[in-house]
Amino acid sequence: MKNRKREICTSGSVRDGDGQPPHLLGRRNFLHLAAGAAALPVVSRIAWAQAYPSRPLRCIVAYAPGGGTDIFVRLVGQPLSERLGQPFVIENRAGAASNIATEAVVRAPADGYTLLGTDAAAAINATLYDNLNFNFVRDIAAVAIIQGPLLVTVHPSVPAKTVPEFIAYAKANPGKVSMASAGSGSPPHLAGELFKVMTKVNMTHVPYRGGGPAVSDLLGGQVQVYFGSFSLVIEHIRAGKLRALAVTTPARFESLPDIPTVGEFVPDYVASQWFAMGLRKNTPAEIIGRPRRSSAASTRRRTPFLRTPRYRRGLPIWARRCSAARRPSSEYSSSKKPRSGPR
Secondary structure (H helix, E strand, O other): OOOEEEEEEEOOEEOOOOOOOOOOOOOOHHHHHHHHHHHHHHHHHHHHHHHHHOOOEEEEOOOOOHHHHHHHHHHHHHHHHHHHHOOOEEEOOOHHHHHHHHHHHOOOOOOOOOEEEEOOHHHHHHHHHHOOOHHHHHHHHHEEEEEEEEEEOOOOOOOOOHHHHHHHHHHHOEEEEOEEOOOOOOOOHHHHHHHHHHOOOOOOOEEOOOHHHHHHHHHHHOOOEEEEHHHHHHHHOOOOOOEEEOOOOOOOOOOOOOOEHHHOOOOOOOEEEEEEEEEOOOOOHHHHHHHHHHHHHHHHHHHOOOOOOOEOOOHHHHHHHHHOOOOOOOOOOOOOOOOOOOO
């Protein structure tokens, strides 16, 4: 082997017989190492995704147990756990109209193990709060989502059996009708406020930390009316413990064809609700895809009374709700006449 002598250059650096520092690699070796280093993150992400999930998943629900969001997460979470082969742990963290739960998920590691269970309030909050520590559309990616109506539901002590009768009753008792909601800024709250504005009735808003507590007090007669999600009130309606006056969507609901829409009596009135589970958006796409695919079938099978909304122009429904909320004609103040056919 050719001996290389080392010499000291005038600058004081050490050089070999070819005039190059002995620690430098050849060009070819350098390129091989550089290519290998560039491929390492890709290989690591693929291996990570293939091993996912290797421990229990946690879903932080933005409302108290027993509410519409909680019911949705539990319905979807059980088959999701079976498909992924890991326990599905639910943590209810209510408060601030879902902002507390959303921020907790945004601050969690983007590894696919912390999910968010929320509803349309997450999009509404973008218009109600100026200094949120997150951007819901930017920071959360959808895993599962369904949409459905709200039901104008009253306690049996209320003599009204139709929307016109309820409006007359509320006007005859200004401020004495208590309207429950799942919290200030929640879809039931805004649906009720829209009803108040469009019918010129005076009802007292009573916010709760979720739909479950609101329905409990509605059943007990502490409040008289609730613009509630289908899953929360339907069994009580069928049992005769509550009375449904109308649905808030533009068309009558397939599961309750005899219940009229509010828009049949209050022109242009439209409101709806959606529930969703999501992950941090910067979670690797390979990981987001696994619970999304696993939850799709179970969502359709276990929530047939609701529908999975279509995506438009690549945006999830909550992105469209956020942008719509910034326009005068939004989900809760539609300027269009209700359509007669199904949505």
